Amino acid sequence: MFMPDNRNSGAKLVVEFKSIQGHKYTKEGSNKPPLINLANAQGGSYIFEFDSYSDLHVCRDFVSKVLEKSKETPNAALEKSAVKLPDEQLSEEEMQLRIKLLQENSELQKLHRQFVGGNILTEAEFWAARKKLLDRDPSKKSKQRVGFKSAMISDIRPATDGRIFAEKPAVHRAFLNFVPNKMTEMEFWTKYCRAEYLSRTKNYHAVVAEAAEDEELAVFLKEDDILANEVRKKIRRVDPTLDMEADEGDDYTHLPDHGIFRDGTKESNELQSEHYRRTLLQDLNRHAAVVLEGRTIDVEREDSTRALAEALARSKRGNEGADNNANEERLDRTPRVAEIEDLQAPHCLPLAPLSIKDAREYFDSQQANTLKASRDSQASMKCSLSRQEAYGSVRDAISEIKDMGLSDPIVNPEVALKVYSGLTHNISSIKYHLGKNPRETVLDRLPSATKEKLLYVNRLKDALSNIYPQLEEMKESLPADLRHQVSLLVRPMQQALDAAIQHYDADLQKRSAKSGEKPNGYV
Amino acid sequence: MASAPSKLYSDDVSLVVVLLDTNPFFWSSSSLSFSQFLTHVLAFFNAILTLNQLNQVVVIATGYNSCDYVYDSSSTGNQSVGNGRMPSLCATLLQNLEEFMNKDEQLGKQEPEGRIACSLLSGSLSMALCYIQRVFRSGLLHPQPRILCLQGSPDGPEQYVAIMNAIFSAQRSMVPIDSCYLGAQNSAFLQQASYITGGVHHKPQQLDGLFQYLLTIFGTDLHSRNFLQLPKPVGVDFRASCFCHKNTIDMGYICSVCLSIYCKHLKKCSTCGSVFGQAQTQSDEPSATNRKRKTTDA
Numbered sequence: 001m002f003m004p005d006n007r008n009s010g011a012k013l014v015v016e017f018k019s020i021q022g023h024k025y026t027k028e029g030s031n032k033p034p035l036i037n038l039a040n041a042q043g044g045s046y047i048f049e050f051d052s053y054s055d056l057h058v059c060r061d062f063v064s065k066v067l068e069k070s071k072e073t074p075n076a077a078l079e080k081s082a083v084k085l086p087d088e089q090l091s092e093e094e095m096q097l098r099i100k101l102l103q104e105n106s107e108l109q110k111l112h113r114q115f116v117g118g119n120i121l122t123e124a125e126f127w128a129a130r131k132k133l134l135d136r137d138p139s140k141k142s143k144q145r146v147g148f149k150s151a152m153i154s155d156i157r158p159a160t161d162g163r164i165f166a167e168k169p170a171v172h173r174a175f176l177n178f179v180p181n182k183m184t185e186m187e188f189w190t191k192y193c194r195a196e197y198l199s200r201t202k203n204y205h206a207v208v209a210e211a212a213e214d215e216e217l218a219v220f221l222k223e224d225d226i227l228a229n230e231v232r233k234k235i236r237r238v239d240p241t242l243d244m245e246a247d248e249g250d251d252y253t254h255l256p257d258h259g260i261f262r263d264g265t266k267e268s269n270e271l272q273s274e275h276y277r278r279t280l281l282q283d284l285n286r287h288a289a290v291v292l293e294g295r296t297i298d299v300e301r302e303d304s305t306r307a308l309a310e311a312l313a314r315s316k317r318g319n320e321g322a323d324n325n326a327n328e329e330r331l332d333r334t335p336r337v338a339e340i341e342d343l344q345a346p347h348c349l350p351l352a353p354l355s356i357k358d359a360r361e362y363f364d365s366q367q368a369n370t371l372k373a374s375r376d377s378q379a380s381m382k383c384s385l386s387r388q389e390a391y392g393s394v395r396d397a398i399s400e401i402k403d404m405g406l407s408d409p410i411v412n413p414e415v416a417l418k419v420y421s422g423l424t425h426n427i428s429s430i431k432y433h434l435g436k437n438p439r440e441t442v443l444d445r446l447p448s449a450t451k452e453k454l455l456y457v458n459r460l461k462d463a464l465s466n467i468y469p470q471l472e473e474m475k476e477s478l479p480a481d482l483r484h485q486v487s488l489l490v491r492p493m494q495q496a497l498d499a500a501i502q503h504y505d506a507d508l509q510k511r512s513a514k515s516g517e518k519p520n521g522y523v
Numbered sequence: 524m525a526s527a528p529s530k531l532y533s534d535d536v537s538l539v540v541v542l543l544d545t546n547p548f549f550w551s552s553s554s555l556s557f558s559q560f561l562t563h564v565l566a567f568f569n570a571i572l573t574l575n576q577l578n579q580v581v582v583i584a585t586g587y588n589s590c591d592y593v594y595d596s597s598s599t600g601n602q603s604v605g606n607g608r609m610p611s612l613c614a615t616l617l618q619n620l621e622e623f624m625n626k627d628e629q630l631g632k633q634e635p636e637g638r639i640a641c642s643l644l645s646g647s648l649s650m651a652l653c654y655i656q657r658v659f660r661s662g663l664l665h666p667q668p669r670i671l672c673l674q675g676s677p678d679g680p681e682q683y684v685a686i687m688n689a690i691f692s693a694q695r696s697m698v699p700i701d702s703c704y705l706g707a708q709n710s711a712f713l714q715q716a717s718y719i720t721g722g723v724h725h726k727p728q729q730l731d732g733l734f735q736y737l738l739t740i741f742g743t744d745l746h747s748r749n750f751l752q753l754p755k756p757v758g759v760d761f762r763a764s765c766f767c768h769k770n771t772i773d774m775g776y777i778c779s780v781c782l783s784i785y786c787k788h789l790k791k792c793s794t795c796g797s798v799f800g801q802a803q804t805q806s807d808e809p810s811a812t813n814r815k816r817k818t819t820d821a
Contacts, residue, residue: 390547391628397550397557398621405609407559410566411734419732423739426754 098127168286176310461504468497536666537744538579538658539571540651543593544705545584545624546676548640553675555705555730563734564673565613570738572596572612579666581654582616583647584623585674588631590646592654593619641679644672644712648689648700655698667745668698669722675705678712680764680771690716699723701741705730711760711771718759725754766794 102109108130115121121129171192178188198210411419471490478486543564550557568580582594594616648670655668670693693700699722702713709726717724727736740753765772765786776785781795791798 387547387628387631390551391624393551394545394547394557394624395621397561398617398624400558401561401565402614402617406565406613407562410562411732415729415732416735419727419729419735420739422728423736423754427752430755430757 534746535744536577538666538668540581540670542647542672543584544642544674546587546642549676567737585642585647586627588627591623642676645682645685670700672702678710680769683764686712690719694720711762714759723753724756
């Protein structure tokens with residue numbers, strides 16, 4: 001990308017190197033100004049003028065290099081040309097990374113070609129937007145550790161990746177205690193394997209016997225008390241609002257007889273051998289928990305098993321501290337969550353108390369208003385007319401009518417029209433307010449003929465009564481011997497019909513008797 | 524009551540008992556003059572009588588001091604009066620009305636001081652109901668009675684008990700009370716009356732079209748009202764008046780024995796004489812409003 005030196009013009013010219021076929025440059029010795037002529041594929045040419053020949057040389061070298069490389073695979077050239085820009089200082093590493101990214105991700109490559117190659121984005125912008133990608137790559141390799149394999153340790157060979165220690169903390173503790181002091185690593189693992197072998201046999205008595213002999217062996221055979229403690233702690237940590245029934249199977253100390261033994265047999269209870277039982281379920285659970293947790297330490301850095309064990313112990317201790325804090329937090333939270341509502345004092349919610357007084361004042365003021373209004377009118381009545389005057393005026397009115405007769409027309413037609421339209425409007429506007437008269441229903445509003453049609457009770461009644469004679473006809477039409485059978489069938493149908501029609505008639509009578517209560521035009 | 528047999532008579536024969544408000548203090552200050560009012564009303568009576576040959580109209584005047592029957596269309600003693608300018612119905616009615624007004628004036632001696640001049644609606648309601656009862660007992664064939672109340676004077680709270688009694692007895696006899704209120708304010712009693720008995724209440728917006736209102740809304744007989752949509756009021760004002768002071772109240776104390784309404788706490792009910800014990804810390808009437816009132820007082 002060339003930026004013209006002429007600061008006045010702000011145009012940037014982005015030329016794709018691919019399209020440049022050749023370049024010519026003015027010689028240093030000539031008198032012409034330093035120019036580089038880049039011939040375009042389409043036949044045009046770009047002429048760049050430089051300040052000095054040294055600049056020209058720099059550019060010339062660069063361009064020639066680029067052009068050489070552009071004769072290689074266009075892919076690499078594109079990338080390299082994209083990467084090697086004169087104004088961007090890129091480290092080798094980053095470049096490699098970019099190239100690799102582009103190679104891996106074909107879509108990214110497409111985008112890159114489209115944007116950067118098409119002069120829409122500059123290289124720097126393109127990668128700036130994809131900073132995340134660049135950043136992620138180097139750390140990807142180092143941060144994520146490969147976890148444990150999910151296959152259970154079924155073979156006796158101890159794996160070197162510390163998995164046994166993760167799964168069986170008692171063994172871990174034994175290792176830490178025994179190994180440099182009491183026995184070598186080899187011996188430790190031998191004993192461990194012997195214990196494993198023993199526990200696989202169906203011979204519990206052998207297990208007990210050997211354990212009684214060799215106390216170190218016994219450690220391996222006993223149940224994992226560290227695990228048990230951990231589990232108990234876990235149970236205590238559990239949210240008390242959870243259903244605890246489901247978790248009790250995890251508790252070693254309360255394990256009843258259910259549970260698949262590692263060797264598949266169920267033995268009667270022997271107090272001593274109780275300690276030596278491990279169940280398959282427990283092992284499976286523990287294994288799954290460990291695998292899901294992943295590694296807490298970096299495997300590659302630990303060389304010896306001993307160092308590994310120590311590192312694991314350190315990390316566990318570190319975790320414990322955090323656990324305690326979390327535990328306390330949880331203990332605080334539980335009473336808040338598990339409130340028993342009955343035992344709580346009633347919450348005094350911030351309610352605005354209903355002030356009835358206002359309503360009274362409202363009504364009183366209303367009444368005062370009406371009183372005032374009527375008193376005004378009354379006042380006008382009082383002061384304008386005394387009693388005699390009032391009566392006198394009424395009498396005068398009466399005699400006036402007697403003399404004049406009724407006025408003609410009685411009502412002004414326009415007034416009548418206004419009244420009429422007003423009423424119609426009023427009625428239509430409240431037509432849908434059914435709730436005003438609670439005695440009405442939608443059906444009652446319709447004329448009774450429509451109501452009956454809607455309920456089509458009569459239609460049903462007619463249909464039913466038609467069936468009756470049909471049945472009779474059917475009976476008659478058959479020859480005598482069959483008639484008896486058919487009548488057996490037909491009789492219950494007829495009885496049902498009779499009962500139905502009777503019931504309907506009774507119901508109708510009841511309803512009409514009830515409705516007869518209000519004949520006087522209940523509106 | 525014998526209502527089903529009246530259907531055999533005819534469906535739409537009606538007996539309209541009209542309660543005419545003749546309170547002079549109201550009419551002297553009303554925008555509609557009494558003569559105009561009478562014009563509309565007389566024409567309306569004629570219209571009712573022409574709707575059906577067997578229709579009857581009875582007019583009771585609600586005065587300031589008294590009430591009286593003014594006109595009965597079924598009575599045979601209607602002599603035609605005067606100059607033939609109007610039908611005899613009108614002449615008789617006006618004559619009787621004039622006589623009634625004279626009597627009424629003489630009955631009342633003092634000026635209306637400090638109280639709203641209201642007419643004796645309770646009295647005319649009771650008279651109307653008595654007449655209707657007589658019609659009911661006259662035989663199997665009788666028209667369907669209804670009461671039309673043309674009132675302009677405001678409600679008198681002292682008549683609350685009597686009016687409510689009349690309303691309930693009308694409800695029991697299944698006599699609808701229609702009401703047309705011509706005054707300025709709203710009449711709670713008339714609204715309640717129409718609501719409880721199943722009648723129509725309307726307050727005309729334009730008083731000079733009163734005849735149109737009367738014909739459209741109040742002219743229909745009871746049988747036809749099943750098919751017609753008549754205007755309904757948007758709401759009903761159910762306020763009561765207290766028995767002790769006759770004030771209109773919306774919250775008060777109620778005796779648990781006789782359901783009398785009081786505005787203040789009393790030791791003994793004045794209607795039924797039951798003594799209210801003081802055993803509980805709060806007051807004894809089971810009124811729901813009681814506690815609220817106490818807190819507002821405290």
